[in-house]
Amino acid sequence: MTDYIKADGWIDTFNGGEGAFSQQTYDGKIYAVPLNIAAACVFYNTEMFETAGITTMPTDWQGLLDACEKLQAAGYTPLTISAGTAWCxxxxxxxxxxxxxxxxxxxxxxxxxxxxSNVVNAxxxxxxxxxxxxxxxxxxxxDVATANFYNEEAAMLIQGSWAIAQINGANPDFENKCGVFAFPGTDGRVIAxxxxxxxxxxxxxxxxxxxxMKYFTDDTAQKYTAEVGGKIPVTTVEYDAxxxxxxxxxxxxxxGSAKSTFGFYNESMASTEAGSTFDDAMVAIYLGTPVEEGLQTVEDFYKNNVWNK
Amino acid sequence: MDKLLRDKKAIVIFVAPAFLLFTFVLFIPICQSVYYSFCNYDALTKPEFIGLGNYKQLFTIDRTMKIAFKNSMFFLIFSVVTQLIAGLILAALLTNIKKGRDFFKNVYYLPCVLSSAALGLLWMFIFTPKLGINQVLAQFGIKGPLWLMDTKGYIILPMWVIASVSLWQYVGQSMMLYMAQISGISSSLYEASYIDGCTKAKAFRYITLPLIRPMVATAMSLNAIGSLKFFDLIFNMTEGGPNHMTDVLATHLYQQGFKYFKYGYASAIGTVLLVLCLIVTFIINKFVKVDNYEM
Known part of the structure; x- marks a missing residue:
């Protein structure tokens, strides 16, 4: 689609110009038009954080563990996540x-x-x-894990910003209690x-x-994306905050303060099946499979399906 | 009738629809699938013949295949045994009661006619820790297990749960088959046996069971084939998870074929499934002895 995107100034309407197409570019050619951007962040309940005495947001791994410990001590479930939906x-x-x-x-x-060792450590x-x-x-x-958060049964939710519409739609009163911070310890890298x-x-x-396609990237659609969908627009449109x-x-x-972005892990691997194998291994490890044994399944998959091709 | 059978044109007209349907909907696709099972084929490019490559991977490397095969075998044994016993008990009980027979017959048969996808979702909600049965148990201070996520044991808890749901769904079908056969047994046989001092239990053992044996073989074959290609409840309740631990052959086939577009590999799984169905049907027909009595 490179020629179409570069024609008649369409590309100039995108925030960052050609840079807006980084995830849609392969081998120097643009294959798709992005409509919005979502970033994976930590959503948190400001009231619970306040009650637990957490005044500064965690910026590193130990900070996150400390926050969890304080929340637990205050009687809250620190983190809600879904292992039933493996990609979460x-x-x-x-x-x-x-x-x-x-x-x-x-x-x-x-x-x-x-x-x-770095995979094992992670x-x-x-x-x-x-x-x-x-x-x-x-x-x-x-959905259940997200509901735990907006129903105020847990203090934090690690989720993409696409969940904003779901959170506010299900519990409008929760909007003013919901804060967001970057996942700690990533050196400014954000999943987008x-x-x-x-x-x-x-x-x-x-x-x-x-x-x-241009209907989806014009000012009306992009304003709607931000103002109603709660997603980051891809164009330079001014929206009513x-x-x-x-x-x-x-x-x-x-x-805005991210140094760089990276894609979903499971979508950035050699194949869809490789991504699913990684997801499944993480769930298995969470459910009690020893770490090395769980990672061995991913290693075996790569040996048999990726490295020998 | 003889005149009709001598009319070759009539024979062709009557046989043609079934023959064409069988050939184009079943036979040719099966042959195609068997051929693709020897190919590297992703449906976008031409199939590339690789001989036994898919089968080699299936039986020597594929970890999920081992789990799926084990689960399918468990499902097969569980379904055949439990549906035989539960179906027979229900059929025997319902043929012996006069009041409410039709009501209970409908109650037991109802799940058979409901959508498996809807039932799968319903049971998934019931066994979801946050929503269903565990919340009820929590009212009594009992911490329920992870019905659909527990991974301990050789046959994991979710497989027992799904197999039990499947028994609940399909037992009505076995019951109906047995009831149809039992109601065909002449009441004079029972009357004669009671005059000779036979109890109801003995009449069931020595009259009912031998006379419904042909139906037992049929029902067992249907159950066995049905449980080998079982897909919908598992897909809707666990999608084969966690970590493929509840995959059966059909869900493994689905994932390889329609999620990862490995049609050649999925065809190999399909061929294994076909061969298994043939073997199981052969075994049941060979070992369940059927004597024909005049009833």
Missing amino acids: LSMLAGYLCDSEGVDLAALDAGTASWLD TNKMVEISKYFQETAAGDTN KSDSLAMSATTKNPDAVIAF SKAPAQLAYVMDVF
Whole structure:
């Protein structure tokens, strides 16, 4: 789609120009148009944090564990997460792997191993923090885990900013109690994800497709994306912050101060199946499989399906 | 009738619909699938013949296949045994009661006609720790297990749960088959046996059971094939998780074929499933002795 995007100044409407297409670019060619950006953050209940005596947001791993400990001491469930919906747990694992310097490209190339110490350390951290999860995390779906948060049964939720609309929609009163901070200890790296539209290379009506796509990136749609959807717009559109959900401003802060972004771990691997294998291994480890044994399943998958191809 | 059977045109007209349907909907796709099972095929590019490569991977490398095979075998044994026993008991009880027979018959048969997808979701909600049965147990101070997520043991708890739900859903079908056969037994046989001093239990053992044996073989075959290709409840209750621990052959096939687009590999699983169905049907028909009596 590169030629279409660069024609008639369409690309200039995007925030960051060509940089807005980094996740849609492969081999120097643009394959899709992003419609919004969502960042994975830590949503927290400001009242619970206040009651637990947490005044500054955690910025490193130990800070996060300390906050969990204080929340637990105050009688709250520190963290709600879904292991029933594997990608939710995997998103946490992705952050931990990235903060330990795990290099997915090296793993894909076979120059690193899933049993390397940095992967083991990241996974051990996941096990360490899992003692602060809600009791039912193993069986809770993503929706149930999110509901635990907006129903004020847990103090923190690690989730993408797409959840803002769900949180505020289900419990409008919770909006002013909901804060957001960046996942700690990642050296300014944030997981970001876009919804995108792609066009068939063989379509007979490319102009109609492009015109349709432009509806999604024009000012009206992008304002709606921010003000109603609570998602970060991809264009330079000015939106009314007072109309937008309060959390969007916090997410924008997190996103704006990020040094760099990276994709969902399971979506950034050699194949969809590789991503699922990683997700499943993380759930298995959370459920009690020893760390090395769980990671061995990912290692075996890569040996049989990625490194020998 | 003889005239009709001599009319070749009539024979062709009557046989053609079933023949065409069987050929195009069943036989040709099965042959295609068997061929694809020897290929590396992703549906987007042409199939590439790789011989026994898929089968080699399936039986020597694929960890999920081992779990799926074990679970399918468990499901097969559990379903065949429990549906035989529960179906027979229900059929025997319902044929012996006069009041409320139709009511209970409908109650037991009802789950069979309901959508498995809807039932799967319903039971998934019931066993979800936050929503269902565990909340009821918590009222009595009991901490319920993770019904659909526990991974301890050789046959894990979620498999027992799903198998029990499947028994609940399909026992009505076995019951109906047995009831149909039992109601065909002449009452004079029972009357004669009672005159000779036979108890109800003995009449069941020596009259009912031998006479419904052909139906036992049929019901067992249906249950066995049904449980080998079992998919919907598992997919809706656990999607094969956690970590493939509740995968059966059909869910493994689905994931490989429709999630990862490995159609060649999925076809190999399908072929294994087909062969297993044939073997199981052969074994049941060979070992369940059927004598024909005039009733």
